[in-house]
Amino acid sequence: MADKDRYQRQMILPSFGLAKQEKLLAANVLIVGMGGLGCPALQYLVGAGVGNIGIMDADKISLSNLHRQVLFTESEIGLLKVNQAAAKMRLLNSDVSIETYPIHIDQSNALSIIAKYDLVIDATDNFSAKYLINDACFILNKPYVFGAVSRYEGQVSVFNLTTTKGKKINYRDLFPEAPKPGEVPNCAEAGVIGVLPGIIGAIQAAEAIKIITGIGNPLNGRLYHFNLLQGQGYEIEISASEKLIDMNEQIFQEYKYNEIDDEIDVPEISVLEFNKMRLLPEVFVLDVREWHEYPQIDFSNAQIPMSELQARMFEIPEKEICIVCHQGIRSIYAAEQISKQRNLKVYSLKGGITAYFK
Template sequence: MAIATISPADALRRQQTGALLIDVREAHERATGFATGALGIARAELEADPQAAVPGLDAEVLLICQSGARSMKAAQALEAAGYTHLASIEGGTSRWIAEGLPVTTPDVDTDFYDRYSRHLRLPEVGEAGQRRLEAARVAMVGAGGLGSPAAYYLAAAGVGTLVLADDDVVDRSNLQRQILHTDARIGVAKVESARVALSALNPRLRIEAFPERITAANVERLIGDADVVIDGADNFPVRYLLNDACVKLGKPLVYGAVHRFEGQVSVYDAGRRRGEAPCYRCLFPEPPPPEAAPNCAEAGVLGVLPGVIGLLQATEAIKLILGIGESLAGRLLNFDALAMRFRETRLRPDQDCVVCAPGREFPGYIDYARFCAGP
């Protein structure tokens, strides 16, 4: 027997004479407004236990969603469960509102539900995950080529607090790749320029800006409360310092680096997973000689390359906060822009690593500039 489809106006008349109206959308969808008097039960929940909401199989049940598709599927599921008096509302809540029928709008944070609606539709994120993102704190060292795309997308995704540390100012040569900054802000501290751009994108964001060079003296103050640390630095002393601090403090470190047309990204999580996940020193026990690793100012870099790597870093940070997917811990992802090819290298923890070997006490911070300067 075909399930009836009825107009919103007809549904309202039936509701007023005793029919049960059920809104089968998710809670975050109903938060922006629902047909007055409707009982809100997500489709999956209703189909799993219809008797909890509708004890009588002969009760008149009207089902509504956003446009009519989900309500029809829910009606079909209820019919299969033995219900006999069902109807789906054609055009759903969209048509109900368009026709000026009574709507209840809960007293909720509508900006949250509107801004993150596409995340909220993902079962792997949902409202609980989005709230977790909003409560998260990410420390980012460097507001330049890697920090720009990573910070932009973390801000857009709803990460609640970004801690930005960078002692540099905006230079015209940065603008080819450092998209947080503009020509009008040349000469401005990068962390301040970043604060302006990120706040304009997402006013909900909390930004703690430190125009400081990160050192052994301040690293724990800057990253100590972070859930995730992102390495957006462009030099080896800072990379080794961040690695050692994250191992000591038990923080996951999302690493990224670029050189000319190639980049790489990984997650170093040895601080939380001793003996299981490697740290940066497991891969590079000793830094390369300075002449073998020139920075962008010396060797140049394709402008879009930091964008690719920074976005991958943001992706890993979001996954770590949400606890979803498989992180890059134990894997180094290499990207060749000219060949448009990714290559993955498996990484193993070094059981004799001077910093992250199981049971090893933290050896203390060192003079990283001297360590990386070579003999």
């Protein structure tokens, strides 16, 4: 071992010791997503001496990342997350070898990359990636540590690791199918407090260390929910489904993970076009943001939050409907539904309210 002093504080722990430390040094962990969850998970795994770590993210650092991705600095804005993270981690611990994947996980790369690792940490921020990782880990029989946040609340669990009841749980036991895009707002749309992914990502690192070393009781078979505002945890024992999910390599390759790739021919309009259109009498401006979302606007004719749209579809008048939301993503799905079910002419404001107030 390179330097025993480095790990002395954890090696003197009861049930830890040299043997566990050597297990960490020999371990191969893949972290998918180098954002709010991935950064703290990476830092603690590198600190703990996990020997081989892969990090995967195609994104570049932006100013709006910095409130929660505190590994990065202002001077790194515009640079690739994986490159900056890897450079800093090499300074933290030269025992650790870090492989960077500056790409998004998808059906063409998931199986071959995950196959190289013992354990995966899902630190992604969208459902298509989460289901894709779930299914790839199911096919390859790799344990993975799930984490997700929403505003002030977080969830953590360990999937694909045999529980004390002899079952293996995966994410589809909780939610068999992914919500439609726009059905559940993401961080950019719903907001998140910076420290929360720090807490959840650190718990994910702790779970990875527990699985690798065999200490304690990992969260396999349990969903841990944390509410930051209440300072409260809530744990739910997960029930395995009667039958295993129908998933193999062929189904995986043909599965539609990213519905955003579907052809949605909703016309998107610019702020300039929107400002002309919204004054026309035949145009009806519909705000599909949830009630709590800011800023308030005075140029919409009605607000029907996305979560109420199906139930209130009949309220939409026989006009041309111009739909707005926070970032112009949900509005596309709202437009698609309205066009399908009400057969009205629809438009979506490109970039949403964010673009409007720029």
